Amino acid sequence: MANYAFPGNVRELRALAYDAMSQHRSKMLSMEVFRRVMNQDIPATEPDPDASTILFNPDQPLPTLQEAGELLIAAAMERAQGNQSLASRLLGISQPALSKRLNKKQL
Numbered sequence: 174m175a176n177y178a179f180p181g182n183v184r185e186l187r188a189l190a191y192d193a194m195s196q197h198r199s200k201m202l203s204m205e206v207f208r209r210v211m212n213q214d215i216p217a218t219e220p221d222p223d224a225s226t227i228l229f230n231p232d233q234p235l236p237t238l239q240e241a242g243e244l245l246i247a248a249a250m251e252r253a254q255g256n257q258s259l260a261s262r263l264l265g266i267s268q269p270a271l272s273k274r275l276n277k278k279q280l
Contacts, residue, residue, distance in 0.1 A: 189207055191259070191262055191263050192252070192263075193205075193207060194259065195252040195253050195254070195256075195259055195263065196252070242274070243278065245264060246260070246264065246271065246274060246275070246278075249261075249263045249264045249271075250275075257271055257272055257275070
């Protein structure tokens with residue numbers, strides 16, 4: 174890990190740690206998640222501004238902020254295997270805030 178450039182700085186390291194915690198299956202945290210990311214040939218420099226990735230189909234309307242938020246919550250809950258505390262950390266919000274959003278969605 175000391176040789177990896179971490180182009181996203183501390184935020185990337187934190188996200189990797191949360192992702193590793195959400196995927197581990199045993200009592201011991203595996204380095205597999207870190208190895209998978211570090212073995213990719215990610216450049217240590219800024220990405221090329223001309224090489225943009227299309228996130229949404231230009232022929233369809235953009236999702237609303239509400240819809241995007243619901244998609245993020247669903248993805249975080251899936252990664253956290255239903256653990257609201259871990260999912261809230263993945264999203265960068267408090268566990269009560271996540272719980273409130275989940276309860277609001279169920280109504």
